[in-house]
Amino acid sequence: xxxxxxxxxxxxxxxxxxxxxxxxxxxxxxxxxxxxxxxxxxxxxxxxxxxxxxxxxxxxxxxxxxxxxxxxxxxxxxxxxxxxxxxxxxxxxxxxxxxxxxxxxxxxxxxxxxxxxxxxxxxxxxxxxxxxxxxxxxxxxxxxxxxxxxxxxxxxxxxxxxxxxxxxxxxxxxxxxxxxxxxxxxxxxxxxxxxxxxxxxxxxxxxxxxxxxxxxxxxxxxxxxxxxxxxxxxxxxxxxxxxxxxxxxxxxxxxxxxxxxxxxxxxxxxxxxxxxxxxxxxxxxxxxxxxxxxxxxxxxxxxxxxxxxxxxxxxxxxxxxxxxxxxxxxxxxxxxxxxxxxxxxxxxxxxxxxxxxx
Amino acid sequence: xxxxxxxxxxxxxxxxxxxxxxxxxxxxxxxxxxxxxxxxxxxxxxxxxxxxxxxxxxxxxxxxxxxxxxxxxxxxxxxxxxxxxxxxxxxxxxxxxxxxxxxxxxxxxxxxxxxxxxxxxxxxxxxxxxxxxxxxxxxxxxxxxxxxxxxxxxxxxxxxxxxxxxxxxxxxxxxxxxxxxxxxxxxxxxxxxxxxxxxxxxxxxxxxxxxxxxxxxxxxxxxxxxxxxxxxxxxxxxxxxxxxxxxxxxxxxxxxxxxxxxxxxxxxxxxxxxxxxxxxxxxxxxxxxxxxxxxxxxxxxxxxxxxxxxxxxxxxxxxxxxxxxxxxxxxxxxxxxxxxxxxxxxxxxxxxxxxxxx
DNA sequence: ATGGTTTCAGTAACCGTTCTCGAAAAACTT
DNA sequence: AAGTTTTTCGAGAACGGTTACTGAAACCAT
Numbered sequence: 001x002x003x004x005x006x007x008x009x010x011x012x013x014x015x016x017x018x019x020x021x022x023x024x025x026x027x028x029x030x031x032x033x034x035x036x037x038x039x040x041x042x043x044x045x046x047x048x049x050x051x052x053x054x055x056x057x058x059x060x061x062x063x064x065x066x067x068x069x070x071x072x073x074x075x076x077x078x079x080x081x082x083x084x085x086x087x088x089x090x091x092x093x094x095x096x097x098x099x100x101x102x103x104x105x106x107x108x109x110x111x112x113x114x115x116x117x118x119x120x121x122x123x124x125x126x127x128x129x130x131x132x133x134x135x136x137x138x139x140x141x142x143x144x145x146x147x148x149x150x151x152x153x154x155x156x157x158x159x160x161x162x163x164x165x166x167x168x169x170x171x172x173x174x175x176x177x178x179x180x181x182x183x184x185x186x187x188x189x190x191x192x193x194x195x196x197x198x199x200x201x202x203x204x205x206x207x208x209x210x211x212x213x214x215x216x217x218x219x220x221x222x223x224x225x226x227x228x229x230x231x232x233x234x235x236x237x238x239x240x241x242x243x244x245x246x247x248x249x250x251x252x253x254x255x256x257x258x259x260x261x262x263x264x265x266x267x268x269x270x271x272x273x274x275x276x277x278x279x280x281x282x283x284x285x286x287x288x289x290x291x292x293x294x295x296x297x298x299x300x301x302x303x304x305x306x307x308x309x310x311x312x313x314x315x316x317x318x319x320x321x322x323x324x325x326x327x328x329x330x331x332x333x334x335x336x337x338x339x340x341x342x343x344x345x346x347x348x349x350x351x352x353x354x355x356x357x358x
Numbered sequence: 359x360x361x362x363x364x365x366x367x368x369x370x371x372x373x374x375x376x377x378x379x380x381x382x383x384x385x386x387x388x389x390x391x392x393x394x395x396x397x398x399x400x401x402x403x404x405x406x407x408x409x410x411x412x413x414x415x416x417x418x419x420x421x422x423x424x425x426x427x428x429x430x431x432x433x434x435x436x437x438x439x440x441x442x443x444x445x446x447x448x449x450x451x452x453x454x455x456x457x458x459x460x461x462x463x464x465x466x467x468x469x470x471x472x473x474x475x476x477x478x479x480x481x482x483x484x485x486x487x488x489x490x491x492x493x494x495x496x497x498x499x500x501x502x503x504x505x506x507x508x509x510x511x512x513x514x515x516x517x518x519x520x521x522x523x524x525x526x527x528x529x530x531x532x533x534x535x536x537x538x539x540x541x542x543x544x545x546x547x548x549x550x551x552x553x554x555x556x557x558x559x560x561x562x563x564x565x566x567x568x569x570x571x572x573x574x575x576x577x578x579x580x581x582x583x584x585x586x587x588x589x590x591x592x593x594x595x596x597x598x599x600x601x602x603x604x605x606x607x608x609x610x611x612x613x614x615x616x617x618x619x620x621x622x623x624x625x626x627x628x629x630x631x632x633x634x635x636x637x638x639x640x641x642x643x644x645x646x647x648x649x650x651x652x653x654x655x656x657x658x659x660x661x662x663x664x665x666x667x668x669x670x671x672x673x674x675x676x677x678x679x680x681x682x683x684x685x686x687x688x689x690x691x692x693x694x695x696x697x698x699x700x701x702x703x704x705x706x707x708x709x710x711x712x713x714x715x716x
Numbered sequence: 717a718t719g720g721t722t723t724c725a726g727t728a729a730c731c732g733t734t735c736t737c738g739a740a741a742a743a744c745t746t
Numbered sequence: 747a748a749g750t751t752t753t754t755c756g757a758g759a760a761c762g763g764t765t766a767c768t769g770a771a772a773c774c775a776t
Contacts, residue, residue: 017489017519019762030726035764045724060515065487066424067762070731085443085468086453088661095444098470107484109467110443112456126465129423131375157418161375247661277665303446303605307635307665377732388756393734403754425732428761 018061027055038063069131077107078325079127080136083115087246088302089272089317093138093168096321104329106133115140115244117147124154128163134180134328136166136321140216140245143170152177164328164338169320170215172340180331181340182323186216189313189345190223191230193297194269196311196347198231201356202267202295205233208253208279209271210242217245220271220299245271247304250278258286263294266356273298273305273312280308291354301348309351316343376419385413396421427489435465436683437485438494441473445604446660447630447675451496451526454679462687464491473498473602475505482512486521492538492686494524496679498574498603501528510535522686522696527678528573530698538689539698540681544574547671547703548581549588551627551655554669554705556589559714560625560653563591566611566637567629568600575603578629578657603629605662608636616644621652624714631656631663631670638666649712659706667709674701 024031029048037044037052044052055061078101082090094110101108111127113120120141127135135158141147155165155177165179172181197205207224211217221240228235241257243249250270257263270276276298280290290296290308298305298312305312320343327339382389387406395402395410402410413419436459440448452468459466469485471478478499485493493516499505513523513535523537530539555563565582569575579598586593599615601607608628615621628634634656638648648654648666656663656670663670678701685697 017762021762031763032727032765033725036725039764041765042724048725060511062483062487062515064428064489064762066427066489067731068764069424070422070428070733070762071764072731084453085456086446086449088444088446091444091449094468095442095470098443098468102470107467107488108469109465110452110456111466112453112460125420129420130465131422131424153418157420247664274661277661281664303632303635303662304665306605306639307662375732379732389733390735390757391755394755397734399735400754406754422732425761426734428732428763429734430761 017064018059020061020063023052023055023059023061026059027051076105077109077130077132078134078136078328079109079111079130079132080138080321081111081113081120081123081127082138083140084112085110088274088304089300089315090138092302092317093321093324096318096323097136097325098321099318100322100325104325106325117142117144121147121150121154124151124158128154128158128161131161132163133332134164134166134325136168136324136328137170138168138321138324139170140211140214141170142211142213143173143215144213148173155179162332164331166324166328168324171219178338180324180327180338182320182327182343183341184315184320184343185345186219187223187226189299189315189347190220190269191227192223192345192347193299193313194224194227195231197267197269197295197297197353198227198233200267200295200353202265203233203356204236204239204265204267206257206263206265206268207240207271208243208250208268208275209245210240211244211271217271224269239265243271243275245275247274247278250275250280251282252278254279254282258282263288265294267295267297267353270296270298273300273302273310276310276312277304277308280310291352295353295356297353305348305350311350311352312348313345314348315345319343375422376417378419378421381410381413381417381419384417385409434463435467435488435490436492436494436686437467437469437488437490438496438679439469439471439478439481439485440496441498442470443468446632446662447658447673448496450660450675451679451682454676454681455494455683456679457676458680458683462683464683475500475502479505479508479512482509482516486512486516486519489519490521491690492522492524492683494526494679494682494686495528496526496682497528498569498572499528500569500571501531501573502571506531513537520690522689524682524686526682529577536696538682538685538696540678540685540701541699542673542678542701543703544577545581545584547657547673547705548578548627549585550581550703550705551657551671552582552585553589555625555627555653555655555711556585556591558625558653558711560623561591561714562594562597562623562625564615564621564623564626565598565629566601566608566626566633567603568598569602569629575629582627597623601629601633603633605632605636608633608638609640610636612637612640616640621646623652625653625655625711628654628656631658631660631668634668634670635662635666638668649710653711653714655711663706663708669708669710670706671703672706673703677701 020031020034024034034052080097085091098108111123152173158165159178167179167181241253243253298310301312301314378389378392382392392410438455443449456466469481510531516523517536525537525539599611601611656668659670659672
């Protein structure tokens, strides 16, 4: 036995894959034949086909994805990067990505960033190693100049390996940066929400969830301000409260506000439903009722909204994810300039708003 | 130029990866040197090191994960299979898996099954192609005999390639099936929940969420029945209502029950919080109040619970996911029999239960 | 029968890494 | 200065598949 003798593929821990070679041996054919039969590349003779299939069955063989991907032919995976999967919004978008990816028979891998721009950049690099068909970036981020510069470099690097970068629920990075963009009409939704309160006679409206530099939050507060201007209501910056888009933050913001003195507003518009849920709890604990004492409107129309009977702005969360995948794959097939789509939102009326009698 | 001349790695769409070879060429060293320097395997001469690093920088090179994985050395990925990511419970477990995987610098890929056993089996096979370090199966499933047989075959196949199968929130498949198991004390939690209602004077307790054959549901209903027996209360099978663990199902079950006639129970124990939220909405729409008219206890202690002031059973969701990853990696390092851990649960008292005056 | 197509299956190159050898260069002895 | 050890680096074989290219049957028409 010379040194070129085929050695068994044994790892340190004594494990062993079933390889295509073993299948071929058992079936009494060459590896090429097995490969071709499994990928259905050509019509093999029925006899060989069944021999091979039986060997596959008996050995319980599955092809090694990495070897396949390395060969360059099959690249069937989609990467999605979100803030966190426990946030209902991101979860729904991810769900949309999952189902669409599954329908197009793609594997889907999820990475989380905890909302940190640095970790997001690192995660994109990490995903890039995998050569996915698309890298989908979801949601809010603090887009400072350095972030933009680096992400735009990565976008080009991804384009170089034939991977699409998809910006999902966030605006484009720039005209020269190759990226598919699917976003919501955040400003329009916030405008509608605030207008609804204004048309119900509310003049002083508290806004919870200001986050300068975070694109989603910026877009929503813009809608809020525009509506105030459109109705000729006074814009008091003191009514814009800073906080992240989480339930406990809504609770904190409202709690602090109430501790400082009695409400100097008659309605609250929250950056999302979770903030609204937290704020509502703080109001109730303070003996104030919704909507009798304070009217509320949220944003998202996700599970907590129905439970607390919250009027809110509906966004097609799952559709966002599905569209992201669909557009990325379409663009990969057809080329051309990367598409840019804006999904609409609309108000969902529930019981958390009451007209204010002057 | 002969036919053996190195051809550029160009795909059909004209894309091109930056390979380690190009880096080596640019740095004026061999590919082996680049590989070793990047993986930090040995202390290269400072001069060569910086030459290589500069080339990597300039070409913006990242190593191809598949080639690496194929080589067999680095296998750093964890697969998790859940029902759906929009279910708060699964989302929290997945979050736990994510964070623990990230801490151990593993990539994490998520697959969803929609609760279908067949799709779960297919997903396991799919993941198996990737040769992950662990495949984590989360939650409820309809475990019939055929399912058990096939999953147990897959468990052995996974073991053969050095991958751990982790059963997370569900009982072992059998004594001979190699799998790490991390589960909740579902029966204990349900026992505590039901006991709490019984000790508050409730005798007829509606159970929402029966699903014969689904392990989690089975374990909870067992706790419910045991508590009834322990308190000497009558067990009326008519009080066990069938439905899946979703909000709209809770709504449906309660709605149908109420349509059939006035409540013949004074308390409701729901299989999870979402069912409770849905059921509560149906009760409210029917003019019944919680807890004045009907007491309620849920299971999970996830977001909806706090919003509807629901007394419920807390489960350490994220901890479950983290433990799953931790145990899998530990077991991979240390070997031995796969561990089996049961995480405790406890009652969280809120305002949805009121003592019943006889 | 004979030459020309098809069909079917095998040989071997290749994908982008890592890793084992072994050789060349540098550092250290005496 | 020559021999010995130690670094440092390069050549080339894997890893497990896919896919030209190629040759041998099997089929067909004349």
